[in-house]
Amino acid sequence: MTVRALLQAAPALPCHPVPRRLLSGAAWAEFAAALATDPSLDLRALWADPTHVHALLVDPADGSLHLASVAVESGLYTALSPARPAAAWFERMIRDLWGHTAADGLDLRPWLDHGAWTASPPLAARPSPNVAAPDLKEFLPVEGADLHRILVGPVHAGIIEPGHFHFTCDGETVVRLEIRLGYLHKGTLGLLRGKSPRTAARFAARLSGDSTVAHSIAFARAAEAACQATIPPRATALRAVMAELERLANHLGDIGAIVNDAAFPLLQSRFVWQREAVLRASDAAFGHRLMMDLVIPGGVASDITPDGAGIILSVLEGLEAEWPRLLASHAGSASLQDRTRTTGHLDPQLAARFAPGGVIGRASGRNQDCRLHPGYPPYDGMTLGAITRQDGDVEARIQVRMAEVMASIALLRQLLATLPELAPNAVLAERLQGVTAEGIGWAEGFRGDIWHWLRIEGGLIAHAFLCDPSWRQWPLLEAAVIGNIVADFPLCNKSFNCSYSGVDL
Amino acid sequence: MAWTTLWRALRRGHATEPAAPLDEDLTQALAARLHRASIAKLGRSLTIRQVDPGSCNGCELEIAMLGSVVYDLERFGLRFAASPRYADVLLVTGPVTRNMEDALLRTWRATPDPKFVIAVGDCAIDGGVFKGSPALLGGVDAALPVDAIIRGCPPSPTAILDVLCALIEAHAPDRPAAR
């Protein structure tokens, strides 16, 4: 049977806006095998609760969603990683957090569990005291006489998050990179449990601070979907204003960081200056530079300030006025182009297998943007085109970001010109009183598609998963640096800019 | 020929005269001048190492802005170092996760004395919103002695810069403020 037929045949459990299909162990095994031969559905997330494992599949053509679950039997479920290598990191995480083992999984080494927790697996029904530390020194083997290793981190040289990079090099050339994360594990999924969506929103807002707005939107939309609440149109529009400001600020910072790593600080200083202008406008309009805690389940925490729209528009004008000079300076510098072109090439076919989304996917030819597919308000009523490049190198990722800066400016102008009337937020607390409900919400952050799933029991969160796009992007960085010189790693890394905290949970 | 020259030099003894006794007053005056110069030049300078043992990355975003053209922290004698080995100050962001405890302690040990530890952001102060999570040790003071704190979630670049400049002033009490 095909993947779709297997899902159709399985009983549907209530979840909004799409049901969750509960597959039998045998059907799930067939589903795992069918995924290997059916590329028409992307695996976008894989997670668990104490008794089941859940997968999110998306049809990239139309954005239709499919949720599939299987009961874990004697601690085991059939692995998806042989069919979809993107599942490997998820499977390692599931084992560390819930204790379910992916039978025949590609990689069963520990991931988030570094042996330092007091009890594990922390989200299992009954965690046990931690006795033996898992062996973290275990890295993939490499063979070859002249190879040497460069070990970096977890504490890095710059002002960035911690992670361990294990390079194997042949002279100057990287032949393998293995990334080890989990250092920032704060137990966020555990903290969500037993809280109302309104209280738990603070944790979603802090899964990855640079995407605080986008994660807050995905979380709020999951809670609203669960109780089928509709929020006022003005709140929807203001969320999009904040999301586009966040995208602008991050893209400007990222472009600056990439050119700086190619020894072009002059250009970086202008990009970062513009980033600061956007942060200040966000502060003036919404009262917080990163707009943290301003998107809440049911609506928004406060309205835009009276002069907020004017301040944002004048910053956009300033950015647009300088933009041609920034573009010309970027395109006209041979030494910069020499560093960014062909560097860190991500093969489109590999990208298709991992469905990385965001700038990374779009720079390798994938038209994946969840504002378009499946779409959500207010974007579904707006003019928004897909921005893609085919080259898949650092330069393509810069160019996608540059084009998206312009697209966000256009969206912000549309949104601010047509802000609907003020209306009170939807009150979720009443609808959630004592109910059991499930919802999935999504939002396009500056890194790509974010998915949040919530299961609410008795009005409180019983289980949840917050999926940052970095899960499907980090492994591709490992692939994209192969064959590059070590000195170009910072360029590759900055052009990906995956989140550490977002996947460390 | 070379042997004759060598023999003569040995017979004549050292041509270099022994050093004259030190002029105590001059030495004192020079030492005082050097001290003033070092306070003026070095006392107005702090090297900072940022460490993230568990942040959401919001605090890093704002700290990174300090190095931008807008805030330009180097004009105050402040600079970021790539290694704790040359750092005077550790700027620590986020709660301390159990998975980062070891790396944080090693970074702290690699920082030469005297060193200042500044806990940046609400998480670094006491765990912030994550307080109580079993995956955490707690705020920075659960792992290290903390000298100063900067509140906020995240604190603005201006708030962080104010504390760093105050630290410089404390270092060089007899100098007029630079800003």
Ligand code: SF4
């Ligand atoms: S204080 Fe706020 S911004 Fe800083 S790490 Fe904690 S949650 Fe993130």
